Amino acid sequence: MTPRPPVHLRCEYRTEPLGLDTPAPRLSWLLESPVRGDRPKGCQVLVSSARELLRSDIGDFWDTGMIDANATPGLEYAGETLQSCARYFWKVRWWDREGQASPWSEPASFVTGFLYEGDWKPKWIGARQVQEFRSKGTVLLGHAGADDTQACGVYLRREFVLKEKAVLAMVFISGLGHYELRLNGEKVGASVLDPGWTDYKKKALYASHDVTDLVRDRNAVGVILGNGRHIGSYGYGSPKLACRIEVENESGERTIIFSDETWRTSSGPLQENGLYYGERYDARILIDRWDQPGFDDKSWERAVSVAGYPLVSQMMPPVRVTERLRPKSVNRLPSGAFIFDFGQNFSGWTRLRVEGPMGVEVRMRHAELLNDDGTLNVGPNENAEATDVYILRGGGPEVYEPRFTYHGFRYVELTGFPGQPGPDALEGCFVHSDVGRAGELRTSNELINAVHRNTVWGQLSNLMSIPTDCPQRDERHGWLGDAHLSAEEAVYNFDMAAFYAKFLDDIRLAQKEDGSLPDVVPPYLPRLYPADPAWSSAYPTLVWLLWEQYGDGRTIAKHYASLKKYIGFLSQSADRSIIRSLGKYGDWCPPGSVVPKKAPVELTSTWCYYHDVVLIGRMAAVLGRNEDAQQYAKLAESIKDAFNEAFLGESQYAAIRVSSVDNLPNQTSNALPLCLDMVPPEKKDKILAGLLQSVVRIQDFHVDTGILGTRYILDVLTDNGQAEVAYRMATQKSYPGWGYMLAEGATTLWERWEKLTGPAMNSQNHIMLGSVDAWFYRTIAGLAPLLPGWQAIRIRPHVLGDLSFAEARLETVAGAVRSAWEKAEDLFSLEVTVPVGAAGEVHVPLLWHGAKIFESGKLIWRAGHAVDAVPEVALAGDDGGSAVFKTGSGEYRFELKKSG
Numbered sequence: 001m002t003p004r005p006p007v008h009l010r011c012e013y014r015t016e017p018l019g020l021d022t023p024a025p026r027l028s029w030l031l032e033s034p035v036r037g038d039r040p041k042g043c044q045v046l047v048s049s050a051r052e053l054l055r056s057d058i059g060d061f062w063d064t065g066m067i068d069a070n071a072t073p074g075l076e077y078a079g080e081t082l083q084s085c086a087r088y089f090w091k092v093r094w095w096d097r098e099g100q101a102s103p104w105s106e107p108a109s110f111v112t113g114f115l116y117e118g119d120w121k122p123k124w125i126g127a128r129q130v131q132e133f134r135s136k137g138t139v140l141l142g143h144a145g146a147d148d149t150q151a152c153g154v155y156l157r158r159e160f161v162l163k164e165k166a167v168l169a170m171v172f173i174s175g176l177g178h179y180e181l182r183l184n185g186e187k188v189g190a191s192v193l194d195p196g197w198t199d200y201k202k203k204a205l206y207a208s209h210d211v212t213d214l215v216r217d218r219n220a221v222g223v224i225l226g227n228g229r230h231i232g233s234y235g236y237g238s239p240k241l242a243c244r245i246e247v248e249n250e251s252g253e254r255t256i257i258f259s260d261e262t263w264r265t266s267s268g269p270l271q272e273n274g275l276y277y278g279e280r281y282d283a284r285i286l287i288d289r290w291d292q293p294g295f296d297d298k299s300w301e302r303a304v305s306v307a308g309y310p311l312v313s314q315m316m317p318p319v320r321v322t323e324r325l326r327p328k329s330v331n332r333l334p335s336g337a338f339i340f341d342f343g344q345n346f347s348g349w350t351r352l353r354v355e356g357p358m359g360v361e362v363r364m365r366h367a368e369l370l371n372d373d374g375t376l377n378v379g380p381n382e383n384a385e386a387t388d389v390y391i392l393r394g395g396g397p398e399v400y401e402p403r404f405t406y407h408g409f410r411y412v413e414l415t416g417f418p419g420q421p422g423p424d425a426l427e428g429c430f431v432h433s434d435v436g437r438a439g440e441l442r443t444s445n446e447l448i449n450a451v452h453r454n455t456v457w458g459q460l461s462n463l464m465s466i467p468t469d470c471p472q473r474d475e476r477h478g479w480l481g482d483a484h485l486s487a488e489e490a491v492y493n494f495d496m497a498a499f500y501a502k503f504l505d506d507i508r509l510a511q512k513e514d515g516s517l518p519d520v521v522p523p524y525l526p527r528l529y530p531a532d533p534a535w536s537s538a539y540p541t542l543v544w545l546l547w548e549q550y551g552d553g554r555t556i557a558k559h560y561a562s563l564k565k566y567i568g569f570l571s572q573s574a575d576r577s578i579i580r581s582l583g584k585y586g587d588w589c590p591p592g593s594v595v596p597k598k599a600p601v602e603l604t605s606t607w608c609y610y611h612d613v614v615l616i617g618r619m620a621a622v623l624g625r626n627e628d629a630q631q632y633a634k635l636a637e638s639i640k641d642a643f644n645e646a647f648l649g650e651s652q653y654a655a656i657r658v659s660s661v662d663n664l665p666n667q668t669s670n671a672l673p674l675c676l677d678m679v680p681p682e683k684k685d686k687i688l689a690g691l692l693q694s695v696v697r698i699q700d701f702h703v704d705t706g707i708l709g710t711r712y713i714l715d716v717l718t719d720n721g722q723a724e725v726a727y728r729m730a731t732q733k734s735y736p737g738w739g740y741m742l743a744e745g746a747t748t749l750w751e752r753w754e755k756l757t758g759p760a761m762n763s764q765n766h767i768m769l770g771s772v773d774a775w776f777y778r779t780i781a782g783l784a785p786l787l788p789g790w791q792a793i794r795i796r797p798h799v800l801g802d803l804s805f806a807e808a809r810l811e812t813v814a815g816a817v818r819s820a821w822e823k824a825e826d827l828f829s830l831e832v833t834v835p836v837g838a839a840g841e842v843h844v845p846l847l848w849h850g851a852k853i854f855e856s857g858k859l860i861w862r863a864g865h866a867v868d869a870v871p872e873v874a875l876a877g878d879d880g881g882s883a884v885f886k887t888g889s890g891e892y893r894f895e896l897k898k899s900g
Ligand code: BGC
Pocket: 469, 470, 475, 479, 480, 481, 482, 585, 588, 761, 766, 768
């Protein structure tokens, strides 16, 4: 049988990427085969400069010939030198384990950006004098109430003529803080809030748009600029633009248009815009046809050249409107205001449809909660106004959607609307970085399904070109603690490779000379250096996660030197291996508190130090830096000893004590060292017993952990034979627990374990407690990588509590992985899918004494022994509670039968 052609061709983790700025991009694809145990004997990649060449199987830029299959996934380009601003076409085929060649894949392409130093020396432009507005509220955390001056929307335009038909027309653009690009009267592309947030002084991102289908002979390009994060209070300034339009025609000639002083600029209807405040849009000022050719812009000012920033291509998925929500209800208040309830907390804005007289002012205020009397509760917004105002132009139906703000909300208060709004007057627009979905999970327990669902909404709401803490109040920063504590759940649910690659660059650029990192990245709040180690631990943790999940060794190599510096900083800050000085937040937000209540901050800081040193040691080994690996192993050993000496008592680790009679073990202090195997062997049972005492006897199966302990405690219990206890904690319905949030009506996850609704630290949409969702995937469905990039997969489901089925499906870099189990009276079935080239390790739980195991109907196991041989399934022993089988790729159905 001829093997199937490769599918899902990607370049640097993206399908058909534009603006690639690495000269050696990685190409990857997936293989599918109905044959069990299939694996590639070889593959061949062709890269061509023209579609026709590729069609004739000519790779004028690269023809790998048949090469070792181990090069996949992620083959680094090593052909002819790639040119900037050019499109390349590529395809791939493979040979199966029998040596049969597949047909070629469908062709894919990528367009390069600026690959080499100096290829684009951008000219940045702006308005000579921007109109300003005085914004309300704070833009800087900790400066509550301070007003700020920001720029009104800046409009820029220019026209250009093309003499011949374009074969490739690209726009490369960085408009700061955010831009909307328009060409010949149309918005270009679906991205919003572009470009992604960075520390602009170090790097600004340019986005790449293919406008080949939009250009004509006479063209007008228009750009609207908003403030975003590019504001004076953060050390930047007024909006600015760097743009380059590059058009190649059929004769191969290029026309290049730059941003320069020939562009014209004006203010316009967008009067106010701020991330936290919202927008004020006066449609009476609308400038008709300003973004079309032939518009008379004589009254517009000339743009001026301004100082700019280094540019890097934006290679992560852009922010987009991914879903449009209809309101669940509309309620009229005695005040005349209307309350729209979208039934879901989310990040984004509302689209207004309205018709009425000129000058009518419609106001939309956004919030997560309502007060008891049905009015909007804006408490959790703190100083974010979260209000959009639209002033009607009159004379027909009008539609308005904001551009340069976003809100975190479920409810909208609509005032000033002319007449009675129908349900279609407002539409909710869900806005976030459009990372692809990678995982699906479903179980027989509706509580788990609901927590999973809330986690997914919460995670997406907090991906806004950086991982944010929350979308509603005046923060929305890249708090590193929140980012890494939810990262594992994020990679199970979404394709995070390119998103985290960009964020890791942000972290690297935020590092100070002494190796220290800030708590938030990009470091818009400069006073937050040096970070709490539990926050800066994000750096090694994310690098390692990309290695485990995506087999991405390039990331390790890229960040290794900076990681070493970071570890050096921790070592210098340590007092005989104990970190006493850096901790600020530690086991943040445990039940009943914001600051840690039980776990000492020195303990959590030092634990993170150990954790990070262990990880960098492993990275050194991956890179083959054996000397480093040995040194880090030694350092880790000495930290472990110091940690135990400082914090380990007779039978428990140190805790913050409320009084002299308080001697109870706490969860975080004991779970963390168990997690990294730091406990001396002779004490391990005692520590575990103390942890169980806390979970079972003292807290009655409730968490007593802050965000750090919560991330690890369920894994620790599971790995120590207490998965049932972990299950009861994870599915706990009363306070504190995820089920309690659900019972109180949460549609995302909260910042605090408590139901709090006032103007304080009580966001209803934080993601830092979302790690439980990774536990569902890993423990209940049982899916985990055994080798980097899912080249070997462990499928070890846990049949817990009253669960009768669970199913999870993942799109990994190696291909689709699935685990689906079902338990009936006398039959347990487990279906698994292992992608081509990967190996499976399947654990079939031995639920009944004397049961037998079948695979696809054949008896394969009885009383601890292999019976019939099924090719590609080999008994590998048992793990205490399950029979363990090794498999190759393919689909398998294991059945455990009580009798028969
Ligand atoms: C943020 C958190 C963050 C914390 C650190 C808060 O205001 O919302 O999620 O990690 O500060 O102190």
